[in-house]
Amino acid sequence: MKGSEVVRMVPDKNGxxxxxxxxxxxxxxxxxxxxxxxxxxxxxxxxxxxxxxEVSWDEALDxxxxxxxxxxxxxxxxxxxxxxxxxxxxxxGYLVQKLVRTAFGNNNVDTCARxxxxxxxxxxKQTLGESAGTQTFKSVEHSDVIMVIGANxxxxxxxxxSRMKKRxxxxxxxxxxxxxxxxxxxSPHVRADFHLPLKPGTxxxxxxxxxxxxxxxxxxxxxxxAQRCEDKAFQQWRDFVALPENSPEAMQEIxxxxxxxxxxxxxxxxxxxxxAIYYGLGVTEHAQGSTAVMGIANLAMATGNIGxxxxxxxxxxxxxxxxxxxxxxxxxxxxxxYRHVSDSTTRHLFEQAWGVEIxxxxxxxxxxxxDAALDGSFMGMYCQGExxxxxxxxxxxxxxxLSAMECIVVQDIFMNETAMYAHVFLxxxxxxxxxxxxxxxxxxxxxxxxxxxxxxxxxxxEVTVLLAQRMGYTMDxxxxxxxxxxxxxxxxxxxxxxxxxxxxxxxxxxxCNDEAPxxxxxxxxxxxxxxxxxxxxxxxxxxxxKVTRKFPLILTTGRILSQYNVGAQxxxxxxxxxxxxxxxxxxxxxxxxxxxxxxxxxxIHSRSGETVLRAKVSERMxxxxxxTTFHFPESGANVITTENSDWATNCPEYKVTAVQVMPVLxxxxxxxxxxxxxxxxxxxxxxxxxxxxxKTPDIKIKAVAKSIA
Amino acid sequence: MLEQLNEKDFGTPRxxxxxxxxxxxxxxxxxxxxxxxxxxxxxxxxxxxxxxCATDSLEPFGSCRLCLVEIEGRKGYPAxxxxxxxxxxxxxxxTPKLQALRKGVMELYxxxxxxxxxxxxxxxxxxxxxxxxxxxxREVRYGYEGExxxxxxxxxxxxxxxxxxxxxIVCNRCVRACEETQGTYALTISxxxxxxxxxxxxxxxxxxxxxxxxxxxxxxCPTATLQEKTVIELGQAEHSVVTTCAx
Numbered sequence: 001m002k003g004s005e006v007v008r009m010v011p012d013k014n015g016x017x018x019x020x021x022x023x024x025x026x027x028x029x030x031x032x033x034x035x036x037x038x039x040x041x042x043x044x045x046x047x048x049x050x051x052x053x054e055v056s057w058d059e060a061l062d063x064x065x066x067x068x069x070x071x072x073x074x075x076x077x078x079x080x081x082x083x084x085x086x087x088x089x090x091x092x093g094y095l096v097q098k099l100v101r102t103a104f105g106n107n108n109v110d111t112c113a114r115x116x117x118x119x120x121x122x123x124x125k126q127t128l129g130e131s132a133g134t135q136t137f138k139s140v141e142h143s144d145v146i147m148v149i150g151a152n153x154x155x156x157x158x159x160x161x162s163r164m165k166k167r168x169x170x171x172x173x174x175x176x177x178x179x180x181x182x183x184x185x186x187s188p189h190v191r192a193d194f195h196l197p198l199k200p201g202t203x204x205x206x207x208x209x210x211x212x213x214x215x216x217x218x219x220x221x222x223x224x225x226a227q228r229c230e231d232k233a234f235q236q237w238r239d240f241v242a243l244p245e246n247s248p249e250a251m252q253e254i255x256x257x258x259x260x261x262x263x264x265x266x267x268x269x270x271x272x273x274x275x276a277i278y279y280g281l282g283v284t285e286h287a288q289g290s291t292a293v294m295g296i297a298n299l300a301m302a303t304g305n306i307g308x309x310x311x312x313x314x315x316x317x318x319x320x321x322x323x324x325x326x327x328x329x330x331x332x333x334x335x336x337x338y339r340h341v342s343d344s345t346t347r348h349l350f351e352q353a354w355g356v357e358i359x360x361x362x363x364x365x366x367x368x369x370x371d372a373a374l375d376g377s378f379m380g381m382y383c384q385g386e387x388x389x390x391x392x393x394x395x396x397x398x399x400x401x402l403s404a405m406e407c408i409v410v411q412d413i414f415m416n417e418t419a420m421y422a423h424v425f426l427x428x429x430x431x432x433x434x435x436x437x438x439x440x441x442x443x444x445x446x447x448x449x450x451x452x453x454x455x456x457x458x459x460x461x462e463v464t465v466l467l468a469q470r471m472g473y474t475m476d477x478x479x480x481x482x483x484x485x486x487x488x489x490x491x492x493x494x495x496x497x498x499x500x501x502x503x504x505x506x507x508x509x510x511x512c513n514d515e516a517p518x519x520x521x522x523x524x525x526x527x528x529x530x531x532x533x534x535x536x537x538x539x540x541x542x543x544x545x546k547v548t549r550k551f552p553l554i555l556t557t558g559r560i561l562s563q564y565n566v567g568a569q570x571x572x573x574x575x576x577x578x579x580x581x582x583x584x585x586x587x588x589x590x591x592x593x594x595x596x597x598x599x600x601x602x603x604i605h606s607r608s609g610e611t612v613l614r615a616k617v618s619e620r621m622x623x624x625x626x627x628t629t630f631h632f633p634e635s636g637a638n639v640i641t642t643e644n645s646d647w648a649t650n651c652p653e654y655k656v657t658a659v660q661v662m663p664v665l666x667x668x669x670x671x672x673x674x675x676x677x678x679x680x681x682x683x684x685x686x687x688x689x690x691x692x693x694x695k696t697p698d699i700k701i702k703a704v705a706k707s708i709a
Numbered sequence: 710m711l712e713q714l715n716e717k718d719f720g721t722p723r724x725x726x727x728x729x730x731x732x733x734x735x736x737x738x739x740x741x742x743x744x745x746x747x748x749x750x751x752x753x754x755x756x757x758x759x760x761x762c763a764t765d766s767l768e769p770f771g772s773c774r775l776c777l778v779e780i781e782g783r784k785g786y787p788a789x790x791x792x793x794x795x796x797x798x799x800x801x802x803x804t805p806k807l808q809a810l811r812k813g814v815m816e817l818y819x820x821x822x823x824x825x826x827x828x829x830x831x832x833x834x835x836x837x838x839x840x841x842x843x844x845x846x847r848e849v850r851y852g853y854e855g856e857x858x859x860x861x862x863x864x865x866x867x868x869x870x871x872x873x874x875x876x877x878i879v880c881n882r883c884v885r886a887c888e889e890t891q892g893t894y895a896l897t898i899s900x901x902x903x904x905x906x907x908x909x910x911x912x913x914x915x916x917x918x919x920x921x922x923x924x925x926x927x928x929x930c931p932t933a934t935l936q937e938k939t940v941i942e943l944g945q946a947e948h949s950v951v952t953t954c955a956x
Contacts, residue, residue, distance in 0.1 A: 001946050001947065001948050001949060001950060002943060002944070002946055002947050003947075005943065006939075007939055007940060007943050007944070007945070007946040008937045008939055008940055008946065009954075010928060011928070011954075012716070012951055013716050013765075013766065014716070018954075020766050020890075020928075021890055021891070021923070021925060022923065022924065022954065023921075023923050023956070024869075024921060024922040024923055024924065025956040026954040026955075026956050027869075027923065027924040027928075028868075028869040028870075028922065028924060028937075029956075030955075087955065158921070158923065161892075162890065162891050162892045162923075165892035166889070166892060169892070188893070188894040188919075189892075189894065190892070320953075320954065320955050320956055430955070431952070431953070431955035432952075437953075438953045438955070446953040447951075447952065447953060448952050448953050448955075449950050449951065449952040451950045451952065561921060562922075564956050569955075569956075574868030574869060577868050577916070578922075
């Protein structure tokens with residue numbers, strides 16, 4: 001730092017998650033924080049076709065609070081809700097859900113995990129008893145076999161990927177289960193021992209057939225199972241997976257993977273020593289996402305690969321604080337610490353602490369909010385640091401829902417896609433402008449430290465406090481550490497967490513309490529959190545999203561190294577030099593059949609919609625499968641994705657959309673409409689205020705901190 | 710001046726072993742885990758042996774010849790980064806002979822280095838500069854007129870950092886960081902002897918190579934050869950804060 005200007009970011013050697021390494025985003029792509037597009041003044045407007053009007057914080061907050069109260073009076077208590085950000089801090093997320101459960105008086109709160117790892121939360125809770133990964137990242141150094149399922153770590157989790165590659169170079173074996181030929185399958189000095197290129201949407205079939213081999217070839221860890229798992233559930237599961245219909249030979253037709261490959265991979269996983277599973281959104285974002293997560297937990301229990309270093313079940317998370325945002329009660333059915341709102345003991349604890357009555361029924365999930373908006377029963381939303389318009393599937397449905405609502409309050413650092421449908425804009429603060437904590441996939445809570453004053457006066461947590469106050473509910477905190485103290489007081493897995501201890505230890509992996517005062521690096525060591533581990537039957541059910549003559553290809557979506565999610569941050573950095581637009585990857589056979597040239601424009605149709613991207617003809621794809629990323633709003637990747645979702649959690653089925661792809665000459669109707677709408681919104685923003693324009697003060701602040709923990 | 714901004718560098722990675730080894734370094738008893746390098750054992754007890762090619766995030770390499778030490782009963786001057794501790798070893802890190810050897814090595818480095826320290830982006834945060842100070846370099850007997858790399862072309866293709874081969878001492882830290890820390894193997898040393906230069910891929914610009922721009926090489930570089938553009942623009946930092954990455 002130079003004063004409040006960032007000079008460089010250097011990953012901290014003592015950072016317990018990254019041990020001195022970072023990727024291009026963390027080390028270099030922080031310029032967005034001081035980008036000229038930052039909106040630094042609160043704004044309001046009556047209708048989304050009105051120009052924005054710059055107002056004082058007081059006026060904006062008064063307006064938002066009055067609108068929310070008006071809507072509740074007219075449409076009922078449950079007609080408003082809030083969205084917790086997975087990029088903001090734990091403390092900020094906690095306050096948003098608290099605002100909803102106190103000032104709003106309902107449980108209509110949800111978070112972006114809904115669209116990424118909600119099946120992990122559900123699946124791991126059911127089987128192992130805790131909604132989180134079991135290991136530290138460092139644990140991979142003790143793995144002998146690494147199984148990567150539906151994840152592309154070298155692009156999406158590059159720091160961990162480096163660590164994994166290091167272990168692979170030193171002799172660990174690698175199994176990759178992924179429809180695509182991802183870099184890990186073959187890169188300099190690393191080669192997968194098994195690559196099972198299954199058809200998208202067949203994870204459960206694959207996992208069951210791997211289990212079939214383990215059970216029928218006598219590879220079960222019988223002692224572990226006898227001691228640690230529920231016997232009856234195990235026997236039922238064993239009998240189920242042993243059925244001939246679950247054999248790799250029988251499943252070959254479904255997965256498209258030769259049975260011998262599956263058998264080989266299963267034997268290696270079961271007998272190769274310490275075996276660890278790492279999985280990503282390629283597992284969760286399916287109609288059977290939760291089932292697949294349980295299938296993964298089953299495999300780990302069946303082979304005794306859980307409860308020590310080098311093994312385990314490890315979700316690779318979607319955003320920096322998606323673990324944390326889930327931990328602190330951002331789901332409509334759970335209070336902090338994954339405790340169901342129907343549990344009266346927990347509810348009473350919070351009722352006493354918060355001085356309100358908490359509703360015992362779960363609130364609306366994000367997709368339910370959209371449906372309710374279109375029904376006319378959900379009319380107001382407080383959305384902090386999450387771009388639902390670009391993130392959520394079936395964009396047309398989302399924008400129709402938002403257009404039907406009467407007051408959308410967006411709190412963000414940029415005028416994101418959702419903000420174009422908003423009535424109140426509250427300027428957000430970047431991670432450089434506030435204190436707080438983030439929690440990563442290892443359950444590791446790390447401190448976020450303020451290095452510059454908030455550019456728009458308030459940190460995000462302060463804005464929530466002010467909004468609550470305007471709605472008649474007092475939140476009294478002088479510093480985020482006091483919010484963490486409250487979380488710790490009310491949440492058994494956080495009882496031992498404090499800023500003081502975080503400063504002492506550097507970071508803490510929850511559970512941290514009297515039983516584990518220094519935190520818990522590895523979970524489920526002597527017993528599962530739920531007591532005995534529970535095998536759950538995972539019957540493969542094909543998704544409704546089937547290829548047809550009209551839509552003969554499967555589209556699957558994902559990310560790329562240089563861009564982060566909806567790209568609001570990384571698109572505003574030099575990272576665009578690596579990835580300036582989303583492209584459609586297509587196998588040479590499929591391309592040739594359709595007369596598609598490398599670099600040519602192609603129209604992609606699904607039953608939801610159509611968009612146009614440039615094509616990249618690539619052997620990375622298998623025939624019949626196409627792929628794109630979703631980093632640029634004008635790409636409309638989610639115009640094509642459908643409303644299909646995981647049966648248990650409504651996590652969208654982003655990974656399977658039946659499409660047709662054809663060469664075209666111009667952008668799609670949606671894109672044309674989008675361009676017009678964005679242009680209008682841009683003008684409404686430019687004309688904000690009273691002829692002052694929306695010029696943000698051109699403060700030259702270059703960056704931040706020296707160390708990334 | 711910027712020492713307080715950089716974390717202490719022990720020279721070689723920490724070793725974990727049940728067995729401990731006690732030895733004597735500059736007359737002090739030092740106990741460390743078996744397998745530890747003499748360099749690290751010294752650093753842990755507060756003695757910093759001069760070094761350029763060693764850094765504790767990378768395996769020892771033994772190329773810079775600055776970290777030479779004397780070990781009682783042994784011939785020659787082994788490199789302390791690649792020599793492991795042994796029980797009862799008596800090591801001396803500072804003797805007139807070592808001083809002369811190190812100074813000689815530094816003279817060679819500096820005879821092929823642009824002497825623009827005051828206007829260099831790494832000024833105040835440069836290990837080569839530090840070592841010139843530590844070794845007591847006062848003159849370069851070889852002069853500066855011999856064959857050199859001073860007019861090498863800068864590669865500014867990467868948006869975040871520059872590569873200036875004229876400042877490179879070929880310590881291999883960047884190449885090793887790309888392999889060991891990042892695992893991408895985008896960098897190599899092309900050419901032999903005097904012609905040796907760090908090269909992304911087949912002598913390509915960084916942006917055209919396999920480089921994923923993780924920056925591990927920039928962090929590992931002991932000079933201004935690989936340098937963040939923000940530091941070039943703004944100068945060195947004056948304080949630091951530890952926080953958590955927001956990606």
